[in-house]
Amino acid sequence: MTISEHLRSSTRPLALVTGAAGGIGIPLVSRLVAAGYHVLALSRNGGEGAQPFVTPMACDLTKPEQIEQIVGQIAALARPVQALVHCAGLIVPQRMGGTDTSAVASQLAVNLEAPILLTMKLLPHIPSGGHVVFINSMAALVPLEGSSIYTASKFGLRGFALSLAQDVRKCGIHVSSVFPGAVDTPMLKREIDNGGSPLNFVTAPATADGIAAIVMGLLCRPRAEVFCPSSDGILAQLMLMMPRVWRLILPILLKKGRKGLKKYLDGQVGR
Numbered sequence: 001m002t003i004s005e006h007l008r009s010s011t012r013p014l015a016l017v018t019g020a021a022g023g024i025g026i027p028l029v030s031r032l033v034a035a036g037y038h039v040l041a042l043s044r045n046g047g048e049g050a051q052p053f054v055t056p057m058a059c060d061l062t063k064p065e066q067i068e069q070i071v072g073q074i075a076a077l078a079r080p081v082q083a084l085v086h087c088a089g090l091i092v093p094q095r096m097g098g099t100d101t102s103a104v105a106s107q108l109a110v111n112l113e114a115p116i117l118l119t120m121k122l123l124p125h126i127p128s129g130g131h132v133v134f135i136n137s138m139a140a141l142v143p144l145e146g147s148s149i150y151t152a153s154k155f156g157l158r159g160f161a162l163s164l165a166q167d168v169r170k171c172g173i174h175v176s177s178v179f180p181g182a183v184d185t186p187m188l189k190r191e192i193d194n195g196g197s198p199l200n201f202v203t204a205p206a207t208a209d210g211i212a213a214i215v216m217g218l219l220c221r222p223r224a225e226v227f228c229p230s231s232d233g234i235l236a237q238l239m240l241m242m243p244r245v246w247r248l249i250l251p252i253l254l255k256k257g258r259k260g261l262k263k264y265l266d267g268q269v270g271r
């Protein structure tokens with residue numbers, strides 16, 4: 001697709017959002033538009049219906065050539081990208097032990113490789129004062145049983161973001177990561193249906209709009225890392241420093257998580 005004339009004439013600062021049609025992406029796009037941005041909204045099918053100040057763009061993030069095409073279209077605009085928010089994500093719960101490797105590449109591609117490639121290719125178009133935001137996951141700190149590939153991708157994404165921040169500090173570009181626990185979106189529902197970890201429910205799931213609001217807050221007041229809820233973030237960071245204590249506490253957290261999952265599922269009945 002080509003980028004519309006409407007966008008060429010728009011004077012609004014540009015924000016690019018991946019996963020724009022997803023649970024968190026939708027409220028995030030609305031909030032960015034309300035805050036005065038023009039949003040380049042990436043999804044696999046390129047979006048449905050016209051929305052003012054939103055330019056839908058089709059991109060399968062598992063295909064580097066499509067990422068290249070998107071970057072080419074943005075370069076042709078000769079406009080800076082003020083905010084780049086990596087919101088796309090994929091989880092395919094699967095216990096190690098089997099030999100089915102079909103979901104390995106897609107999770108690593110969407111959660112890790114694509115954010116790296118897109119960031120690298122777009123950096124020349126991000127001005128001083130611009131911002132790169134990664135929607136990471138508490139799984140970047142808490143290893144999730146049954147979701148080891150997702151966990152590995154999110155651990156990697158945290159490392160990339162922290163290194164990137166050092167590389168671009170001199171250019172005045174901000175880098176932030178948001179680490180939600182569970183968020184009430186289609187991803188969470190798919191995760192539960194496919195045997196995802198009860199650790200998601202140690203605390204009640206956040207709302208997608210709550211996470212979008214955190215991103216908006218970061219664009220105004222940049223911070224390197226934000227955990228949601230912050231109490232889980234503190235616990236998770238302590239646990240990573242002391243894996244032995246983590247193993248001792250894990251059964252208690254799992255018990256709490258199973259209770260939380262039951263409460264969540266009971267709440268879904270009749271919704």
Ligand SMILES: NC(=O)c1ccc[n+]([C@@H]2O[C@H](COP(=O)([O-])OP(=O)(O)OC[C@H]3O[C@@H](n4cnc5c(N)ncnc54)[C@H](OP(=O)(O)O)[C@@H]3O)[C@@H](O)[C@H]2O)c1
Nearest residue numbers: 019021022023024043044060061088089137182183185187
């Ligand atoms: N929900 C949670 O409990 C939770 C918790 C912690 C972190 N997160 C993170 O939050 C972010 C957003 O997740 P969500 O809850 O909003 O999930 P979601 O509703 O499933 O949305 C995920 C988005 O990722 C996009 N995506 C998946 N595969 C893609 C591909 N091959 N190419 C391009 N886009 C692709 C999907 O795009 P299409 O519209 O094209 O399908 C979808 O819009 C993810 O990074 C996730 O890891 C979520």
